[in-house]
Amino acid sequence: MKIKSERNIFQAYGAPIALVILLLINCFTTPNFISWSTISNLVTHSATVMILGIGMTMVIATGGINISVGSVMAVSSMVLAKLVFKDHIITGVIVCLLVAVATGVITGIIITVFKVQPMITTLAMMYALRGVAKLLNGGTILNYKNQDFSNFAYVKIAGIIPIHFVIVFVLAAAGFILLRKTRFGLYVEAYGDNPTATKIAGVNTILVVTAAYVLCNVLAGVSGILEAAATTCADPVNMGLNKETDAIAATVVGGTPMAGGRPNVFGTICGALILQLITIMINMNNVPYSYSLVLKALIIVISIYAQNIKK
Amino acid sequence: MKSIDKIFPGVKALKGVNFNLKSGEVHTLMGENGAGKSTLIKILTGVYEKDGGQIIFDGREVHFTNTLDPQKLGISTVYQELNMIPYLTVGENIYLGRYPKTRKGIDWKTLHENAQRELDDMGLSISSRERLNHYGTAAQQMVSIVRAISLHCRIVVLDEPTSSLDTKEVETLFGIIAKLKAKKIGIIFISHRLDEVYAISDRITVLKDGSYEGTYKPAELTQYELVRKMVGKEIIQEGINTRNYDGSNKEYVVEMEDIFYYPKVNGVSVAVKEGEIVGLAGLLGSGRTEVAQVLFGYAGNASGTIKVKGNKVKIKAPTDALKNGLAFVTENRREEGVIPNMTIRENISISGMPQISRWGFIQRKKQVALAEKYIQRLEIKTPTMEQKLKNLSGGNQQKVLLARWLATEPDLIILDEPTRGIDVGAKKEVEELIKEIAGQGIGVLLISSEITELVRNCDRIFVLREGKNQGVLLKEDISEERIMKQIVEHDPVSREVLT
Numbered sequence: 001m002k003i004k005s006e007r008n009i010f011q012a013y014g015a016p017i018a019l020v021i022l023l024l025i026n027c028f029t030t031p032n033f034i035s036w037s038t039i040s041n042l043v044t045h046s047a048t049v050m051i052l053g054i055g056m057t058m059v060i061a062t063g064g065i066n067i068s069v070g071s072v073m074a075v076s077s078m079v080l081a082k083l084v085f086k087d088h089i090i091t092g093v094i095v096c097l098l099v100a101v102a103t104g105v106i107t108g109i110i111i112t113v114f115k116v117q118p119m120i121t122t123l124a125m126m127y128a129l130r131g132v133a134k135l136l137n138g139g140t141i142l143n144y145k146n147q148d149f150s151n152f153a154y155v156k157i158a159g160i161i162p163i164h165f166v167i168v169f170v171l172a173a174a175g176f177i178l179l180r181k182t183r184f185g186l187y188v189e190a191y192g193d194n195p196t197a198t199k200i201a202g203v204n205t206i207l208v209v210t211a212a213y214v215l216c217n218v219l220a221g222v223s224g225i226l227e228a229a230a231t232t233c234a235d236p237v238n239m240g241l242n243k244e245t246d247a248i249a250a251t252v253v254g255g256t257p258m259a260g261g262r263p264n265v266f267g268t269i270c271g272a273l274i275l276q277l278i279t280i281m282i283n284m285n286n287v288p289y290s291y292s293l294v295l296k297a298l299i300i301v302i303s304i305y306a307q308n309i310k311k
Numbered sequence: 312m313k314s315i316d317k318i319f320p321g322v323k324a325l326k327g328v329n330f331n332l333k334s335g336e337v338h339t340l341m342g343e344n345g346a347g348k349s350t351l352i353k354i355l356t357g358v359y360e361k362d363g364g365q366i367i368f369d370g371r372e373v374h375f376t377n378t379l380d381p382q383k384l385g386i387s388t389v390y391q392e393l394n395m396i397p398y399l400t401v402g403e404n405i406y407l408g409r410y411p412k413t414r415k416g417i418d419w420k421t422l423h424e425n426a427q428r429e430l431d432d433m434g435l436s437i438s439s440r441e442r443l444n445h446y447g448t449a450a451q452q453m454v455s456i457v458r459a460i461s462l463h464c465r466i467v468v469l470d471e472p473t474s475s476l477d478t479k480e481v482e483t484l485f486g487i488i489a490k491l492k493a494k495k496i497g498i499i500f501i502s503h504r505l506d507e508v509y510a511i512s513d514r515i516t517v518l519k520d521g522s523y524e525g526t527y528k529p530a531e532l533t534q535y536e537l538v539r540k541m542v543g544k545e546i547i548q549e550g551i552n553t554r555n556y557d558g559s560n561k562e563y564v565v566e567m568e569d570i571f572y573y574p575k576v577n578g579v580s581v582a583v584k585e586g587e588i589v590g591l592a593g594l595l596g597s598g599r600t601e602v603a604q605v606l607f608g609y610a611g612n613a614s615g616t617i618k619v620k621g622n623k624v625k626i627k628a629p630t631d632a633l634k635n636g637l638a639f640v641t642e643n644r645r646e647e648g649v650i651p652n653m654t655i656r657e658n659i660s661i662s663g664m665p666q667i668s669r670w671g672f673i674q675r676k677k678q679v680a681l682a683e684k685y686i687q688r689l690e691i692k693t694p695t696m697e698q699k700l701k702n703l704s705g706g707n708q709q710k711v712l713l714a715r716w717l718a719t720e721p722d723l724i725i726l727d728e729p730t731r732g733i734d735v736g737a738k739k740e741v742e743e744l745i746k747e748i749a750g751q752g753i754g755v756l757l758i759s760s761e762i763t764e765l766v767r768n769c770d771r772i773f774v775l776r777e778g779k780n781q782g783v784l785l786k787e788d789i790s791e792e793r794i795m796k797q798i799v800e801h802d803p804v805s806r807e808v809l810t
Contacts, residue, residue, distance in 0.1 A: 181672055181673060182668070182671045182672050182673060183664045183668050183671050183672075183673060184671060186657060186660075186661065186664070186673065187661075187664075189653060189657075190650045190653060190657070190661055193650045193651060193652050193653055194646075194649065194650045194651065196646055196647050197646070197647050197648050197649060197650050198650065198661070199609075199628075199629055200607070200609060200629050200639060200641060200647050200648070201629070201650075201661050201662045201715065202629045202630050202632065202633030202634075202662045202719070203629075203630070203661065203662075204628070204630045261652055262652065
């Protein structure tokens with residue numbers, strides 16, 4: 001006997017449907033929209049938010065939030081730039097990711113062991129890590145010249161597909177599998193749905209929640225690497241600035257409930273694309289950029305409204 | 312209410328149900344979980360809209376489309392879960408949203424004077440100016456009844472008001488109900504406790520699977536007949552323990568000695584052998600639940616020694632307990648057990664993950680097989696294992712939680728009030744299951760406030776009082792009378808602990 005899934009369809013498929021509709025509208029209304037370079041731009045420009053969004057989805061699924069990801073990007077990219085400056089590319093990448101892990105462990109432990117609210121903990125981490133990033137190079141931009149490393153961001157598979165496609169695809173697939181096919185994923189969703197019951201069910205909730213913050217920050221580290229490579233510099237002031245809000249917006253539009261529960265990685269990816277598509281659409285139609293912010297706000301509010309409709 | 316229908320997707324929740332209430336009478340609604348009691352109440356209070364039938368109030372037909380309409384007519388509900396604000400004063404709660412005002416603001420003096428008068432009228436020794444959470448559950452419930460009266464209500468719905476009260480508090484509540492009757496207020500009473508129902512009801516309406524089974528006066532209907540009408544199958548009344556458990560050459564699964572957990576537990580010792588059903592008896596607040604929480608690592612700082620299969624262990628968190636082969640079905644199903652938005656399959660398998668996953672990946676086939684096995688074995692009623700757990704009835708949710716823990720293949724299972732809030736039929740099933748579990752060699756620690764339930768099922772009973780061992784009863788000594796005697800007085804005969 002089959003019963004109809006009573007999951008709200010907007011929560012499950014709202015974001016992909018909205019994305020397709022937006023793409024179709026643009027095909028007809030925006031001049032020169034149908035071209036490979038538009039698609040390519042769309043993905044490369046939203047890659048950072050998509051990668052951050054995957055991590056944010058995990059954290060929000062536990063019922064938490066992480067507003068420190070922008071600062072994590074800044075710190076890890078500064079560490080990376082320092083090492084790449086001395087031509088240690090591999091070491092740079094490894095150390096940068098280890099720094100991200102360390103920040104995640106600290107955040108996770110403050111939240112789980114000392115029971116400080118995620119919003120406050122990550123707010124503190126946001127300030128602290130931004131400060132650390134500035135201290136690392138006296139608050140100034142660190143330029144480096146390393147052709148091998150900066151070329152990496154411009155690699156094109158088969159001459160046309162930017163490396164961003166591959167990175168985002170691999171990370172999104174990994175995130176999806178992790179959240180839907182593993183014990184960890186089940187624990188994350190269960191914790192978001194009922195933390196007390198999950199703890200009593202014998203789940204090591206401290207480990208699970210900390211791991212979610214660690215993974216989220218590692219993904220922020222990856223975004224930091226990608227951005228630092230593309231710009232041949234690390235800017236402690238502007239790197240990752242306000243990116244956390246975009247990542248949260250993408251997650252919410254994508255259909256992961258803010259109160260915790262079922263994570264929707266595919267939705268988050270579509271959410272990030274929708275937000276970027278709006279910017280591109282506004283640009284290509286010669287409308288001032290400021291309008292795109294208003295339009296994004298509308299999309300966020302409408303999507304939450306649709307997800308809250310019962311059946 | 313005449314031939315009320317209510318259809319939910321897939322289920323016809325109510326099929327032509329009739330219900331009428333006279334002023335100044337106590338009319339009890341009885342039925343199993345899923346019989347449609349709550350649905351009927353929700354239609355009367357405007358939470359749901361009816362799909363058929365009529366509601367007639369004071370001779371006029373009325374249509375409720377929201378929850379405000381019934382309130383304007385004076386239909387008021389005192390829910391199982393209290394819907395009041397604990398940090399406000401009693402008076403503020405009574406007049407919530409209707410504060411008397413002067414030109415300068417709220418007229419606190421009048422508010423508290425009026426509130427105090429209402430409270431005194433009901434013969435309650437509750438102060439209007441005290442914060443609500445200063446009082447216990449029972450008093451809070453009384454306050455919410457007083458609020459209903461101050462709204463000049465005509466009908467009060469009391470949905471399982473006694474489930475969290477002790478005997479004395481129930482008496483107070485019944486006193487209040489008598490006063491409500493004198494004020495010509497009609498009362499709809501819902502309870503699972505048969506004795507209370509017979510003590511208080513003027514009439515009883517029985518529902519079964521959404522159908523109307525009839526309305527009776529208590530004198531016309533014996534308890535046995537009532538139960539039969541509710542569950543439609545023969546159930547054994549007041550049985551005695553028919554198990555033949557001989558623990559003389561069995562090993563202890565768990566031994567707890569000198570457990571202290573401030574302030575509720577002050578030196579308790581309890582032990583369970585394999586395949587034995589051990590009961591923890593005692594009044595509310597005797598430390599029964601807390602002992603279980605300590606054993607499962609869910610309590611904070613506790614001291615004492617715990618041995619599992621003869622080895623001393625440290626249990627600091629439920630994870631440790633799980634690793635030591637312990638299982639814990641808690642008393643608060645909704646807060647501490649059910650993961651509401653996840654499927655039955657996921658809810659059953661969450662604790663047994665280590666057995667059904669490899670390298671952290673869930674092995675879907677094993678997971679499905681596990682869920683299937685326990686759905687069948689425990690006869691969990693659901694169309695599919697992909698149903699969200701929140702959509703099942705209380706009894707079936709309880710079975711899912713039992714399944715979750717049985718799937719971990721434990722050596723000891725702690726059952727804290729396993730039959731609370733589930734209907735008579737499901738109760739019987741759960742009790743049979745407990746015996747079956749013990750029959751497989753799993754130790755059972757059973758906590759219940761229903762002494763007869765302990766008498767029916769236990770091989771040994773530890774009686775607790777104010778966080779201390781009061782005595783132990785072995786199989787042949789176990790009787791309701793002996794337990795109650797031990798609770799109230801020191802019974803030197805069986806004072807030795809841990810035989």
